[in-house]
Amino acid sequence: MAKFLFHVGKWSYQRKWAVIAIWLVLLIAVGGSALTLQKGFDDKFAIPGTPSQDAADLLIKNFPDQKNPLDNAGVNIVFAAPEGHRLSEPQYVKAIDEVIAHIDQGIPDKKDTMRFGNPVTLNPKLQQGIIEQETAQGLPEETARADAANLTLMSEDGRIGFATFGIDVPSPTDVTDHHRATIREALEIGRAKGLIVEGGGAAFGDPLVIKTTSEMIGLGVAFIVLIFTFGSLIAAGLPLLTAVVGIGIGSLTIVLATRVATLNNTTPVLAVMLGLAVGIDYALFILARYRAEYRKAPRDDAAGIAVGTAGSAVVFAGLTVIIALIALSIVRIPFLTYMGLAAAFTVFVAVMVALTLVPALLGVMGKFAFGAKIPWLAGNPRRPGEEPRRGTRRSKGYAWVTFVHRFPALVLAVVVLGLGALTIPALQLELALPNDSTSSLSSTQRKSADLLTEGFGDGHNSLMLAVVDAGEVDPTAPALQPLVRAQRDMNPEGFDEKKAAQAAAFSYVVERFNTNADIKHVQLVGVNEPGNAAQLMITPYAGPNDPMTTKLLHSLRASQAEAEAATGIKIGITGLTPIQRDVTQKLSDAMPLYLAIVVGLAIVLLLMVFRSIMVPIVAGLGFLLSVGAAFGVTVLFWQEGLWALVETPGPLISFMPIFLIGVTFGLAMDYQVFLVSRMREFYAHHGGVPTPGSRYSAVDESVIEGYTLGSRVVTSAALIMIAVFVAFIDQPLPFIKIFGFALGAGVLFDAFFVRMALVPASMFLLGRATWWMPSWLDKILPHLDIEGAALEKEWELRRLEAERLADLQVEELRARSV
Structure with missing residues (x-):
């Protein structure tokens, strides 16, 4: 090559x-x-094949007029009266009316407007309508009142209320600047009247804005x-x-x-x-x-x-x-x-x-x-006419590597223990996908989510939707018989066993899910026209980023499997929160396999390049230390909020770990190749023996000389890469900030602690074992000459031959002149 x-x-x-x-x-x-x-x-962050995505497909199949939850362009407008006041006070009622009117006039393409209006006046009507509708369907009044209370638009103290609607567009990405501007204008109308008004929801997310300053700073x-x-x-x-x-x-x-x-x-x-x-x-x-x-x-x-x-x-x-x-x-x-x-x-x-x-x-x-x-830089002369200062042996790289040579065990221990200690916080890693609850504390989206949590509980931001498909229900299922018999007793003449079993299945699932201690409420919110499928709204106690929500999802799916086996129905649990938790879970589950494949493949490649067993092993273990430390400091600052340097600490974006592993590993192997190839080149060029008069062994000499030749360039490359990554902390989007920080930290730890300290220290301690490889393995693996040794040897021979021919020509000319 x-x-x-x-x-x-x-x-x-x-x-x-x-x-x-x-x-x-x-x-x-x-x-x-x-x-x-x-x-x-x-x-979008959808993953085909996940349970929540399958549930979304089940929803669309039975309710063709509805969309995948990820495509719903919903907006929440949250109102709060000042402390000590209630929204029902006349001046605030009037202010809310003006906000609602501005949105109503400015966004004609609204949909899902059942809960859109002034919550002070709309909530009593909505509550009464739910109670009357459910009692007319035969549900106990107690159940109807509980369902109505769960859908309330007003907090118990009357200080916080909300209105919600959807925008009739294919997906949230199709929401226009006009839509967002209208909503912002409406928020300002309410604020000018003394109200606290915030907006959130998938349709009100800020569009992706990328600042060009990051690239400029990096450059x-x-x-x-x-x-x-x-x-x-x-x-x-x-x-x-x-x-x-x-x-x-x-x-x-x-x-x-x-x-x-x-x-x-x-x-x-x-x-x-x-x-x-x-x-x-x-x-x-x-x-x-x-x-x-x-x-x-x-x-x-x-x-x-x-x-x-x-x-x-x-x-x-x-x-x-x-x-x-x-x-x-x-x-x-x-x-x-x-x-x-x-x-x-x-x-x-x-x-x-x-x-x-x-x-x-x-x-x-x-x-x-x-x-x-x-002048003065990179060996340039200090003044005109002065010879360049090149070839000095006492460079900073040489001084450092000879220090490592004197104390290899100490350097190795400091690096391993230091990076190991920084890895410990990574054990507390929490992952989530972007939502209103993870937005910047200063954003209206985060403020709206926090107000909803204050007024209606954590679970209001983590609602789930269960879809029950009873098309293949087993009418003879023992679990359904009490409910089926109750329907037969109420209407013996018009009794339809299949229809009764389907309705019983809906009630059975509601009752079964409601027994979960982590669920605040489950209620039936819709039945399709044929009557063979229903939607259930599940309100947890915990918020969308709480680990308890993930545990609840696992528990619900265990109950789902039992209910399906007992009745023959199909159940799916979807919604924004389940979809995001499934994405996070699948990414977490994939990390060990991904890490094993990438590291394993790279070790094989390094075996072929360096013809050594220990060099690839040290490279791989060093990478694990550096990436672990990068995770640890990222968790410390961006999740735990160390020293309050980050405005909004919180869970890290779900795909950050696996992407950080991939990128950091590739870059780590960059520095490994550029630095160690210089060492290998020197060792191979001298045939594995020290130069005459050297006080070092062949291995030590190759490490010192190769490090001295390559460290300056590798240091410059690492500093450039760190600068480019850290510059992206200036971006407005939190997950891009975190990526820049984490990648910068990964390069810092890997280039300066692992490649420039741990690797040479390990080589000094290993001695001749550094470049050892079994002869049978050496024969099997193909040779990759990335140092270009064969090229340099061939070019040197060509140069010597050209010089010999030139000398012969000179001698021939002299002979002729004589």
């Missing part, structure tokens, strides 16, 4: 304008196609780091330029992909975040190697060698990231699969840009590639 990449790099350098033109045409073509063909993103910090790395303004700008081209093509392709696939609105954000980071890093690695080669080879050959050596490591590193991201499809969660594929494609583009566009731009710059030098 190194030889092939050598020709790619050299050809790109020589055919620079053609390469640049190809990338520009591709960027323009993808951009134009994306702008004209895109269908836009959505914010700015990266530019500063690159200036210190290369000491040149031009060289510092090249990786930024190529990274922007890469993420431009990657993100625009993702937008274009909405034409054929339903993509979540976070997909491009995460792809841009990752693509920008690796795009800069991969260009940095190739540029750094080119700087080391162009002094001893023609510039086009230097570009080829840089791409053949560092480019080989870029390909392997990119491949590990891509594998980790594509492997997200293993868990069979559509939105997560698309996120992984989109990010993987962006990384692929970053690799291709680094291998071709970087050498092409070097060809354009020629001898000015490292121009506009800054």
